[in-house]
Amino acid sequence: MKKRVCVLGLGYIGLPTSVIFADNGWEVTGVDINESVVEQLNNGQVHIEEKGLPDLLTKVVENKSFIAQYIPQKSDVFIITVPTPLNPDGSANLNYVKDAVESIIPVLEKDNIIIIESTIPPRTTRDVVAPILGNAGFDPENDVYLAHCPERVLPGKILYELVENNRIVGGINSLSANKAADVYRTFVNGKIMETSTESAEMSKLMENTYRDVNIALANELTKISNTLGIDTLEVIELANEHPRVNIHQPGPGVGGHCIAIDPYFVMEKDRKNSTLMHTARAINESMPDFVINQVTKLVSKGSKISVLGVAYKGNVDDVRNSPSIDIIEKLINEGYEVNVYDPFVKQNQVNFKLDTIKDTVDSTDLVLILTDHECFKELDWSKFNYGVNNINVLDTKNVLEKIPSNINYYNFGYLPQMSQELQKV
């Protein structure tokens, strides 16, 4: 008989996870509280954008290895992939996780495996999840197998990374880690590392915190280099020639739902000792204002600014916490005429108007590139009407490779009004 897995929360992680299990010999029940999501999925329609997902969903719906419904059903394994948003006070909102765990209690049986994939603050599996099971009459260390297996896949490459990435599986005890690891062994090609729930929780958070701190370093370097008239991008390139150095890239801020959020899950547990993480967050959050400050050096209020890119990173449609949104809204409020183009983002995702590339760039005073979409590299600049003057381009993501001759080009290595002595070699 096929093994059964019930996945709770059919979003960016839960849905791809469900279809991968279904495609690897499991009988999968996907659970979501959103009626229209359940209905759409059972019709083979995907509600999120992810490469390869529509085809795989159609396959597993047709061969009946995947079905979506509102409530959990009896299973061998329960996987929880619900969101953990940030509370206004900077702590993690664990309500969805708690509700999901409560919702499996009526169908939970001895020897079932329960895996939390949602990103959670350190100690949550032991201090929050285990007691819910305990209160329901299950000994979380002996009656069931409880584990945390953080998801670490990159949007846009989820189906590939779910199979190929290494996975950390933290158990409430070693037997739980072992049982949960066996679940992933049915389709993961990467290494599976067994550990405690605490180490699994903390290592996931530290991966993203490491990136946040490193990006903050690059952003701080940009500000200092701007004062001193030094090309940051060149400095990073040179420093990274060292075999043990990997300074990240500066940019207009850190968006998405992971790198900008995860440090807070660590900080909430020990505010006194998390000063570096706190400072890194503040530096990255200051970048939209830094960009606006550069804009004011190039054009005056009322000028037309053409923003290219709303998504928080290149080649995806995701606008969650995107620094572009902050920058666009502030520029509009400050009285600029802001036109916006993003080929990945749909009008209903944002509160401002999106235009075509031509309407966005024609007769502009400044092109402001905020996202590193690959297609921006291929823009045919000769198709735009510029009027008489050269146009200014401020490329915060260092996207353009060939710079047309009638453009005054600036990036984070060469910012407006930088010292004229800055030598371009």
Ligand code: SAJ
């Ligand atoms: N960014 C920079 N400079 C850089 C790299 C990124 O400014 O050098 C910015 C990007 O523009 C973007 C943000 O940071 O606004 C985040 O982008 P990202 O692609 O680095 O990360 P995410 O949030 O899409 O995905 C991360 C990944 N974590 C790591 O690479 C350690 C991914 O593997 C995780 O699965 C995901 O977080 C998650 O779910 O935690």
